[in-house]
């Protein structure tokens with residue numbers, strides 16, 4: 001069973017993956033916490049956040065927060081799989097060793113923690129996932145390049161072309177789509193979007209997500225970034241599910 005939740009921001013929102021929080025969500029969905037084999041974080045996982053030594057077995061952090069957090073995730077009874085968001089250290093992500101998993105390639109943080117690459121299709125427990133990712137940081141002016149902000153938060157032309165070619169070659173049907181920022185149709189259901197009046201439309205990641213949305217078929221699209229659980233309220237009816245602290249089992 002796969003559990004999907006929102007941004008964890010290094011240790012700031014690590015409680016998303018606490019046993020207590022996950023058990024409540026499982027209870028509400030009449031699911032068994034003990035049956036969870038994978039937990040997916042929809043971007044802004046933020047680990048590693050600090051520069052760390054990377055070996056074939058993953059990262060070896062010197063930052064005490066990263067070290068403790070990694071030890072905590074390594075003890076989980078399920079694998080932790082993270083999407084790439086906008087608050088992720090892309091300099092470190094580039095160094096992570098790729099390993100074959102779920103019919104494609106993932107990036108290894110540790111034996112129990114992996115990043116899913118954007119633009120990839122993964123088969124996890126017989127379900128097909130299209131994984132997207134990225135978003136523009138609205139707080140970019142308060143951040144420092146290569147320390148707390150990375151230009152790779154937005155897709156480059158090569159990445160986009162690779163996914164479009166994949167879709168053109170026939171990869172059009174999925175069980176679930178996972179992304180960090182959403183497509184417009186999903187964001188429209190988030191209360192924060194309505195309050196802020198459309199700023200998000202300037203995000204090229206949303207424009208690309210919309211393009212992909214128009215080309216594929218799937219059951220549900222899960223996304224984070226908005227720090228909103230508005231998608232959780234009508235889980236069954238909603239096609240687009242925004243998540244933050246809540247988790248959905250599939």
Ligand SMILES: [Fe+2]
Pocket residue numbers: 007009044087225227
């Ligand atoms: Fe976030």
